[in-house]
Amino acid sequence: MRQVMVAGNWKMNGSSDSIKELMAGIKDGLAAISKAEVVVCPPAVYLPRVSGAADGTSIKVGSQNICDEDSGAFTGEISANMLKDVGCEYAIIGHSERRALYGESDDLVAKRFAAARRNGIKPIFCIGESLEERESGITNDVCSRQIDAVIALEGVEALADGVIAYEPIWAIGTGKVATPEQAQEVHAFIRGKIAALNADVADGLRILYGGSMNPGNAKELIGQKDIDGGLIGGASLKAEDFLAICQAAE
Numbered sequence: 001m002r003q004v005m006v007a008g009n010w011k012m013n014g015s016s017d018s019i020k021e022l023m024a025g026i027k028d029g030l031a032a033i034s035k036a037e038v039v040v041c042p043p044a045v046y047l048p049r050v051s052g053a054a055d056g057t058s059i060k061v062g063s064q065n066i067c068d069e070d071s072g073a074f075t076g077e078i079s080a081n082m083l084k085d086v087g088c089e090y091a092i093i094g095h096s097e098r099r100a101l102y103g104e105s106d107d108l109v110a111k112r113f114a115a116a117r118r119n120g121i122k123p124i125f126c127i128g129e130s131l132e133e134r135e136s137g138i139t140n141d142v143c144s145r146q147i148d149a150v151i152a153l154e155g156v157e158a159l160a161d162g163v164i165a166y167e168p169i170w171a172i173g174t175g176k177v178a179t180p181e182q183a184q185e186v187h188a189f190i191r192g193k194i195a196a197l198n199a200d201v202a203d204g205l206r207i208l209y210g211g212s213m214n215p216g217n218a219k220e221l222i223g224q225k226d227i228d229g230g231l232i233g234g235a236s237l238k239a240e241d242f243l244a245i246c247q248a249a250e
Contacts, residue, residue: 002206004249005229007039007124008236009092019046023053025239030057036249039090044078051087062090068111080119091116093123096169106149113150123162131170140189156197163206165231171211173233180220183209187226215244222249
């Protein structure tokens with residue numbers, strides 16, 4: 001039985017005061033959460049603060065990115081061991097904003113996945129198509145290409161050490177949401193693709209939906225057979241909304 005995960009990607013938002021309030025609110029609501037694994041991914045500068053606030057609770061902490069190298073002359077990058085040192089267990093890999101705005105290729109994303117995995121950080125591996133690609137009918141081709149880059153580098157078994165987050169780019173921060181049926185269709189394709197290579201990996205792999213999941217639609221989305229939780233953007237910045245999504249998993 002796959003445990004549902006609800007991961008909050010705070011993106012480039014927050015301050016010391018707002019994060020203190022947000023974490024306090026999330027912790028206050030944890031008593032009502034028994035089934036979902038709860039993960040928060042703050043901006044890098046706040047990771048030690050958030051990790052400290054999460055200490056002693058069931059909340060897991062993740063980063064929003066990770067370097068593909070383990071150390072050295074890579075100005076501005078943060079290594080897996082540095083992230084582990086400040087309490088990270090997860091790292092978001094290949095978010096569409098990293099791919100589209102900062103030019104991260106499938107190959108670089110795969111290397112980031114590998115760096116996380118070899119250093120004991122669990123990757124939250126993001127894949128997904130643009131609106132143009134969806135309208136062209138190549139959603140599955142795009143997702144396949146992105147997954148294949150990791151499989152080519154690490155092997156299909158490596159996926160067992162992480163989580164996949166399917167994020168249709170056209171539904172991120174736009175208020176548009178893939179219908180439960182649309183999301184399930186892609187999730188089922190992803191699981192089927194991996195099952196063709198290794199059924200055990202596919203069966204145990206958690207596949208999250210990302211793309212404007214909110215308290216109003218979370219229960220129906222998470223209720224789909226192959227949707228194992230959500231990677232939450234804007235709704236993760238309000239404790240009440242984030243907890244409502246976690247409770248939808250109950």
